[in-house]
Amino acid sequence: MATLLYRLGKTAYRRWPVFIAAWVVALIAVGSVAAGFAKPMTDSFSIPGIPSEKAADLQSELFPASQDAFDExxxxxxxxxxxxxxxxxxxxxxxxxxxxxxxxxxxxxxxxxxxxxxxxxxxxxxxxxxxxxxxxxxxxxxxxxxxxxxxxxxxxxxxxxxxxxxxxxxxxxxxxxxxxxxxxxxxxxxxxxxxxxxxxSGSAGMTELDGTSELLGIAVALVVLVLTFGSLIAAGLPILTAVFGVGLGITGITAMTAFTDIGSTTPMLATMIGLAVGIDYTLFILARYRTELHHTEDREEAVGISVGTAGSAVVFAGLTVLIALAALAVVRIPFLTTMGLAAAVTVLIAVLVALTLLPAVLGLLRSKAFAGRVRRYAPHREPDGQVLNNGVRWARLVGRKPAVVALLAVVGLGALAVPLTGLHLAFPTDSTAAADTTQRKASDLVADAFGPGRDAPLLVVVDGRGIDDPRDQQAAYGAVTEWAAGQDGVANAQVVAMNPDGTGAQILVTPTTGAEDTATEGLLRDLRDGQAGVEADTGTQIGVTGLTAITTDVSERLSDALPIYLAVVIGLAFVLLMLVFRSVLVPLTATFGFLMSVLATLGVTVAVFQEGAFGLLEGQPIVSFMPIFLIGLVFGLAMDYQVFLVSRMREAHVHGMTTREAVVDGFRNSARVVTAAAVIMISVFAAFILIDEPIIKSMGFALAIAVLFDAFVVRMALIPALMYLLGERAWWLPRWLDRLLPNVDVEGERLDRPHLRDPSYDDELEELAARGIR
The missing domain is CATH 3.30.70.1430 (Multidrug efflux transporter AcrB pore domain)
Known part of the structure; x- marks a missing residue:
């Protein structure tokens, strides 16, 4: 792979006009389709096969004029x-x-x-x-x-x-x-x-991005990039390419509305992910390009080496994100599938942009890629000539007491995960909206004046076509109504509609509690549990539907699908990481670290959003699909940092260093870039907390916290501590498995890189710096 990407990078650098023109044409073509054929986005959360959907289908048979609860x-x-x-x-x-x-x-x-x-x-x-x-x-x-x-x-x-x-x-x-x-x-x-x-549902418009959150995240990213590269031009390149990639991705999502239903929150989530990974992937390759310029004056060669090595890591990091997002399709939830696939396409575009558009722009800029200097890079050096930076200092600090560091990281993350035991999943409703919105004020008025169940009705659809005598049909409807009214937590149950021929009835069940209350979910379960008995007694067929029933069923389906999703994602990603690292234990530690960070993230999210910790937000249930989507995204992003950091350790180990030396060298070369990438991701995600939309607000918060935990606690502390403890065993791989797995050469062993054979090449550093190359 490294050789193929090496050639791709050099070709894009050399023929930059063709590559830039191709990307511009692609944007214009997709934009034309979006402008000419795009349709409005939807907010439908229906799932074929759930009990409430089956009941809704029965309602449509008996009452053809009825409309889908989500469409009204x-x-x-x-x-x-x-x-x-x-x-x-x-x-x-x-x-x-x-x-x-x-x-x-x-x-x-x-x-x-x-x-x-x-x-x-x-x-x-x-x-x-x-x-x-x-x-x-x-x-x-x-x-x-x-x-x-x-x-x-x-x-x-x-x-x-x-x-x-x-x-x-x-x-x-x-x-x-x-x-x-x-x-x-x-x-x-x-x-x-x-x-x-x-x-x-008709009282609020569709939530739209006003650009404030993206601009805030981009502003912070620009500051971090300026500090990282010390160059205004270099700092602008990751942002330029990321914005272009997100623009193309969002335009493509808009164009896809002409062919399929797309949820209204899909572009926001795709923007959130696309900006973060787009900046990170470009940053990683650009940082490697600057390092390669220390060893050669041939910029085309430096681009080729950078894309061949760092680009390989970007490909595999992107693949883990793609797996995590695309695997959302296995849970068979349409709106979640479209969200995942849309975000996956945006990530794919980010990878392609980093591999082709960035080298083409570097070909356009040539010696000006690091122009606009605000400071010069002058690293301290150890007696052997190696760079001594904060990454090296931190790696050595962890290496002094690796067992203590690992224990502190696990115990700390475990403590933060404790609130997860009280997790309550539900869909956002008007009663859980922000306190200053008219929807929330209206719901509070209704709850106080009529009871909280007025806005959370359940609809029991009764099919009496199996009863011949109209009088028996009426009696059956009365019996079903009496049965429903007798359930705990029911304020009222009554027949509100019958079809013209008397073969069907609708019974409105008003709970004593609101839609987000667990007691209402319990009432729905009780109705379903007693459904078979009342059907046998009355000779009818019944189903429970309505907005409250549908959202409750969706939440249950999401919970049931989570183990399947985790198995698919972790299984595929584990194989992928074995290909990258040629090890069994390194992927195991990566997965363990992910589980710790995601549990801690969910725990903190429950504490802040559900329990209202610190008074930052008013407590409300966690959006039902947030955990499964969070797990997918966090896994992908966590593997980004794992690949970026540990691939440099693997590269050092392949070229003769011990595991301990390789850990230090990995931090020497990647800690700065990973830190910058993590700060940028945190900033981009945290900026979305400003959006007044519960789904996006909670996702932005959770993703920002997840990156904070995973990048700085897991990847920067727990993983190096475990690598130290494992020693050479970290790179163990059974011989039979080594022969079975293809060698993808992420480290670029097959590339001709003279400075790895002759350390004297590093003596060119000061001369190249004086020429303004770095």
Missing amino acids: ATVNVVVAAPEGHTLADPAYEREVDQLIRDLAALPQLPDDAQLVNPVAAAAQQEQQILGAAQESGTPAKTARANADALSPLSPDGRVGQISFRFDVDTVADVEPSTITALDEVMAEHRADGLQVEANG
């Missing part, structure tokens, strides 16, 4: 009179009537939308329910409870709900201008003394 752009405007007043007071009743007229004028409302004052709607609805109950013989007490459970007016008359749906196919079709108009209407009527808020 519902809006629930919650209006509250001041304390001590009610919405029936004449002044506030007139204001609510005017609010309704203004809401009726919103764009994208259906022509037949009927918006009614909640005071009048409550009275009309109660009359209808009580009248129907009298005809059917339902007890008056039950009928009144049913009316209260559906009433748009709170028992004290102070809070009311005005519900409607936008006339769109999916939530993604709601125009930003519509959301703006809704916000303006609510703001206008708040000035009249009412509290007016809104929640529901």
